[in-house]
Amino acid sequence: MFSKTCEYAIRAMIFIAQKSKDGSKVGIKEIAKGIDSPEHFIAKILQELGRKRLLQSVKGPNGGFYLDDESLQCSLADIVKVVDGDKLFTGCGLGLKQCSETHPCPIHHEFRSVRKGIQTMLENAKLGAFTEELEKSLTFLKR
Amino acid sequence: MFSKTCEYAIRAMIFIAQKSKDGSKVGIKEIAKGIDSPEHFIAKILQELGRKRLLQSVKGPNGGFYLDDESLQCSLADIVKVVDGDKLFTGCGLGLKQCSETHPCPIHHEFRSVRKGIQTMLENAKLGAFTEELEKSLTFLKR
DNA sequence: TAAATAAAAGATAAAAATGTCTTTTATTTG
């Protein structure tokens, strides 16, 4: 469904969202541990998300990553688009050069509908909305 | 969603299904052309599907690939399982080691539902069912 | 201002996916 990179990205962003709720910042080491990912690899991913303004960071002592109020409103769909592109949302399920109503593959209609379901799910999932269940350990970001 | 390998596999199997309807066999060159895929690459994939009995073939002059009546009842889900494994049907959307009710990731419930939708779509899509629309050029397997 | 800190950036490296080419084996046909 998602690339490994994208899975890490989503987990990291949800992790940072949780830590950001009280205004604190979180370092890359803690993030990597918190989501069980390679430290330098997730660092690269977060740099990219930072360049695209989905995430904030500050260097130096007491620095780290955080999400401002706007970023907390980001949806998982926003993250997926930045990391994996929009193939998942607009591409043909059978790999035709483009998904098209006038030149459809054999599963076009059914696929379009499940693809829409995925998109809706991801667009409705805002980063700020996961904190509570994580705090209560009802959901998890690793293992 | 699917690997490139799996996209080719599904397109090839639908192509062969169409040619098999009247009992004829089809060679690897024609398949590769018909679905716009690298010839030797799709050959490998079909060998694997043959070993798993999802597809029949005969060597030598007038040989080629075909689907018997049982194989025509195969679903796209069967192909996906052979080629990509069952990660798509049972794996965690965020890449946790396993998807679990008791140790769920933050999107577990929503993801499980769209995942189920995908599975249902693929299980209901039988290879024998695509022929008619292909014949009428209402659907396409390349470009 | 100097030292410490932490992210950003750059350079490699390893692994997996994708693609190509050659040789072998099985089958048919003359």
Next chain:
DNA sequence: CAAATAAAAGACATTTTTATCTTTTATTTA
């Protein structure tokens, strides 16, 4: 049986993804 045919198998190459390690830049604090 010999030649032709076509899939099966094996070897190799390229590209992309995933992961690791080092250097640089920005910021804070003493």
